[in-house]
Amino acid sequence: xxxxxxxxxxxEMLFREPEYVEMFDNKKKxxxxxxPLEKMEEIREWTKTREYQxxxxxxxxxxxxxxxxxxxxxxxxxxxxxxxxxxxxHGSQGxxxxxxxxxxxxxxxxxxxxxxxxxxDAAVFGGLNNMVDGLANAVNLYKPDMIAVSTxxxxxxxxxxxxxxxxxxxxxGSVAEDYDVPFAHTPAFVGSHITGYDNALKGVLTHFWEGxxxxxxxxINFIGGFDGNVVGNMPEIRRIxxxxxxxxxxxxxxxxxxxxxxxxxxxxxxxGTTKDEVKQALNAKATLSFQAFSTEKTTKYIATTGQExxxxxxxxxxxxxxxxxxxxxRLTGKPIPAALEKERGRLMDAIADSSSHIHGxxxxxxxxxDLMLGLTAFLLELGAEPVHVLSTNGGEDWAAQVQALFDAxxxxxxxxxxxxxxxxxxxxxxxxEPVDLxxxxxxxxxxxxDCGVPLIRMGFPIFDRHHHHRFPIWGYEGSLRVLxxxxxxxxxxxxxxTIDTATTDYSYDIIR
Amino acid sequence: xSLTVEETKVxxxxxxxxxxxxxxxxxxxxxxxxxxxHEEGKSDCDVKSNIKSLPGVMTIRGCAYAGSKGVVxxxxxxxxxxxxxxxxxxxxxxxxxRNYYIxxxxxxxxxxxxxxxxxxxxxxxxxxxxxxxxxMDEIQILFPLNKGITVQSECPIGLIGDDIEAVSxxxxxxxxxxxxxxxxxEGFRGVSQSLGHHIANDAIRDWVFxxxxxxxxxxxxxxxxxxxIGDYNIGGDAWSSRILLEEMGLRVIxxxxxxxxxxxxxxxxxxxxxxxHCYRSMNYISRYMEEKYGIPWVEYNFFGPxxxxxxxxxxxxxFDDRIKEGAERVIAKYKALTDAVVAKYRxxxxxxxxxxxxxxxxxxxxxxxxEDLGMNVVGTxxxxxxxxxxxxxxxxxxxxxxxxxxxxxxxxxxxxxxxQPDLVGSGIKEKYVFQKMGVPFRQMHSWDYSGxxxxxxxxxxxxxxxxxxxxxxxxxxxxxxxxx
Numbered sequence: 003x004x005x006x007x008x009x010x011x012x013x014e015m016l017f018r019e020p021e022y023v024e025m026f027d028n029k030k031k032x033x034x035x036x037x038p039l040e041k042m043e044e045i046r047e048w049t050k051t052r053e054y055q056x057x058x059x060x061x062x063x064x065x066x067x068x069x070x071x072x073x074x075x076x077x078x079x080x081x082x083x084x085x086x087x088x089x090x091x092h093g094s095q096g097x098x099x100x101x102x103x104x105x106x107x108x109x110x111x112x113x114x115x116x117x118x119x120x121x122x123d124a125a126v127f128g129g130l131n132n133m134v135d136g137l138a139n140a141v142n143l144y145k146p147d148m149i150a151v152s153t154x155x156x157x158x159x160x161x162x163x164x165x166x167x168x169x170x171x172x173x174x175g176s177v178a179e180d181y182d183v184p185f186a187h188t189p190a191f192v193g194s195h196i197t198g199y200d201n202a203l204k205g206v207l208t209h210f211w212e213g214x215x216x217x218x219x220x221x222i223n224f225i226g227g228f229d230g231n232v233v234g235n236m237p238e239i240r241r242i243x244x245x246x247x248x249x250x251x252x253x254x255x256x257x258x259x260x261x262x263x264x265x266x267x268x269x270x271x272x273x274g275t276t277k278d279e280v281k282q283a284l285n286a287k288a289t290l291s292f293q294a295f296s297t298e299k300t301t302k303y304i305a306t307t308g309q310e311x312x313x314x315x316x317x318x319x320x321x322x323x324x325x326x327x328x329x330x331x332r333l334t335g336k337p338i339p340a341a342l343e344k345e346r347g348r349l350m351d352a353i354a355d356s357s358s359h360i361h362g363x364x365x366x367x368x369x370x371x372d373l374m375l376g377l378t379a380f381l382l383e384l385g386a387e388p389v390h391v392l393s394t395n396g397g398e399d400w401a402a403q404v405q406a407l408f409d410a411x412x413x414x415x416x417x418x419x420x421x422x423x424x425x426x427x428x429x430x431x432x433x434x435e436p437v438d439l440x441x442x443x444x445x446x447x448x449x450x451x452d453c454g455v456p457l458i459r460m461g462f463p464i465f466d467r468h469h470h471h472r473f474p475i476w477g478y479e480g481s482l483r484v485l486x487x488x489x490x491x492x493x494x495x496x497x498x499x500t501i502d503t504a505t506t507d508y509s510y511d512i513i514r
Numbered sequence: 515x516s517l518t519v520e521e522t523k524v525x526x527x528x529x530x531x532x533x534x535x536x537x538x539x540x541x542x543x544x545x546x547x548x549x550x551x552h553e554e555g556k557s558d559c560d561v562k563s564n565i566k567s568l569p570g571v572m573t574i575r576g577c578a579y580a581g582s583k584g585v586v587x588x589x590x591x592x593x594x595x596x597x598x599x600x601x602x603x604x605x606x607x608x609x610x611x612r613n614y615y616i617x618x619x620x621x622x623x624x625x626x627x628x629x630x631x632x633x634x635x636x637x638x639x640x641x642x643x644x645x646x647x648x649x650m651d652e653i654q655i656l657f658p659l660n661k662g663i664t665v666q667s668e669c670p671i672g673l674i675g676d677d678i679e680a681v682s683x684x685x686x687x688x689x690x691x692x693x694x695x696x697x698x699x700e701g702f703r704g705v706s707q708s709l710g711h712h713i714a715n716d717a718i719r720d721w722v723f724x725x726x727x728x729x730x731x732x733x734x735x736x737x738x739x740x741x742x743i744g745d746y747n748i749g750g751d752a753w754s755s756r757i758l759l760e761e762m763g764l765r766v767i768x769x770x771x772x773x774x775x776x777x778x779x780x781x782x783x784x785x786x787x788x789x790x791h792c793y794r795s796m797n798y799i800s801r802y803m804e805e806k807y808g809i810p811w812v813e814y815n816f817f818g819p820x821x822x823x824x825x826x827x828x829x830x831x832x833f834d835d836r837i838k839e840g841a842e843r844v845i846a847k848y849k850a851l852t853d854a855v856v857a858k859y860r861x862x863x864x865x866x867x868x869x870x871x872x873x874x875x876x877x878x879x880x881x882x883x884x885e886d887l888g889m890n891v892v893g894t895x896x897x898x899x900x901x902x903x904x905x906x907x908x909x910x911x912x913x914x915x916x917x918x919x920x921x922x923x924x925x926x927x928x929x930x931x932x933x934q935p936d937l938v939g940s941g942i943k944e945k946y947v948f949q950k951m952g953v954p955f956r957q958m959h960s961w962d963y964s965g966x967x968x969x970x971x972x973x974x975x976x977x978x979x980x981x982x983x984x985x986x987x988x989x990x991x992x993x994x995x996x997x998x
Contacts, residue, residue: 034775
């Protein structure tokens, strides 16, 4: 018996004890009827080959380990970015349980969201009654200032009409006639979570802007897009805009509700863009979107109001941040603050200090399309080679933009972009064309295990490391943090590879 | 500060009245039936259960897909489970339930992978059957060591009229009788995960038992063969249970479904006894095996030494003296460990109060383990329990316990705020709400990434974890000193 009260051991060590190992062996031998070990090894080796890769890339129907989620997840993200707003997802209730869990596992924070809990009868007769009762219950119980409605695929397949349902609910007195219920149809079978973010955000803007006269002012709007680091990034962009002395409105900011204190009080709502701010945002002279693919429809809609729209692709690093600041400067007419120039210099300083460790290193990266563009550009300017850049929710237009980045840099020569591919495709690539480092979300740890490539965690979701989402990856400061994350992994890998006494530890240097 | 039982009952009844005030009248009436204060001597908890959640109330429940793919089928490790429909369901349930297993993932084992048909608009419009066929072909090429395929239906499948049964039959035939199981667990079916468990059980009956070749995967039966039913091996629970059954002389021929294989499912009808942990999710198949194959089943509870001891004896009572002696031997063997665990942790936990809200068996099953540590469960409820669960609960709860079925976010928050338990045990969606409020919390679905909690080895971990939650120094620091 290995367990003991003095030093309790859990799953990590318990099951390595001999009595358990023997039990596993017996279970396998006597009852599992598994393939022989040699067969397993043979197939495992085969999956590492070019032949397997070709079969893998010939897939037309099957998706394995995708790096994307569905629309309503993004809609919930957008909804919680508004002050005292309760996301309401019309359709099956299990979906909402999933979104809430998913966000809570990433942010380590509560995520409040309700469902209209449609079941078989609603599948037959439509979910109008669920909407009528659901809005009334939600308003009474959770006292939001606004309810932002989106849909699950169930409601979309049966064709529920949100606009009509909300009107009827108001007529039936579920919520007051003038109560704000912006909505968006967010079918899970179109696009991904970034599409849902886009649709929901556009829904909110349309709700408050439609039919209103625009009186242009000097303010600019900032929209961040779906972002796993939103908690750290939003304060950083606010700091940058404040240094400019710019008048600005962040449209959709969940950085406070996903960053509430533990002080004895649960805050269902905290921070977020207020209704007045949204209304005022119509009058801004321009809108700056940090992530163009995450805001395609929103920015298109904003442009129709007469605002100038600048949509970037998650600019990072030196040139990326330079571009961001120059755009802010151009839009606001204010010079780039000296403080930020100094930050730029410090980032340059750090890169100069460390670039020899990154230069020529090969990277594989995957994630949302805008993040991939920003990160690819940053890696290229560090002298790294982003050999495999993959996105499950990035299309051909995205791939062309990544290719353009490759083409513009000597370090992009041997690099390839993969649109609409998944992490099982990536697994093949990592075997046939190995790299030094992998950048991606938590699911990348399975690639780290299978292919032996160290993972740098970036993107969404990250479940198995804590608190990194609290820090920015935007701006010069954020880029510095990304640089450090990359360097840490490089040094960890180097140390791990030189740690064996009397065989490799001559290189186990204390100065790097 | 501690109330008498009568005072507690009055307080709890007032609390129920108070939480109901926030609802619109119609909803308050419906919710009132799900909330109660337990009266000792009653045969059930006198609450309504297994009925539809109200829309808009922030129910904690999931769906039938979660019950089938997430709970019952997902852990069968050598099969490939296709999340059939849009990408989300499979993504959110990907490897999040901690069903531990041994195997080479991606080669002969597929537990922590996400296989999806990633439905696009054209699949909704034109149907997904052709795509499903293609997916099965691709699985055969790329994952040749898979031992079978299941089709876990997401909402659209049942709405667009796809015939996944026909596709499954066709492809099974094409691949020489391969096990391919269509599961109609669309998320809109039923009122919670629970119907998904039932549908998944029925799918095993119809598509595994009915189609098993009796000459395949044969082994010599023994009089001591049992199957573990309803243990999902969360954090290794089934392993720390199996080891006890084997030590008492039984032979575990199958695990349902944690670390399970299709061969184990197929061979289960050879068992002499089915031992059932999660009654809620697998009573259906246990009853079926009793009727069809004459295999008796017995419920057991491996949380905490008191219940483990009683369960080992109960299981042994179905066998001869050799096993009965084996049970006593196991109980004696672990006595020193449990005594040491209780001696270490009970003084730190004595008298502490707990409120639970979980699924499956846990709202009642873990009560004994808390009591072994001197703690009292003062409120409990089921996410998706039925009346038979609430009947069974009466054997566990004390007079005056607050009972809340399908609790809403609003109710749970208010209950905890007023009762101020020393610990809340619930899920990830609830965890941070209560921690923000300054209340210690443990996730009692995932064991908060710890475990196992089953068996004697697990009890030590359970005790350690409850102690570290309640007696963490952080709770004394949540209020700034200048605000105290």
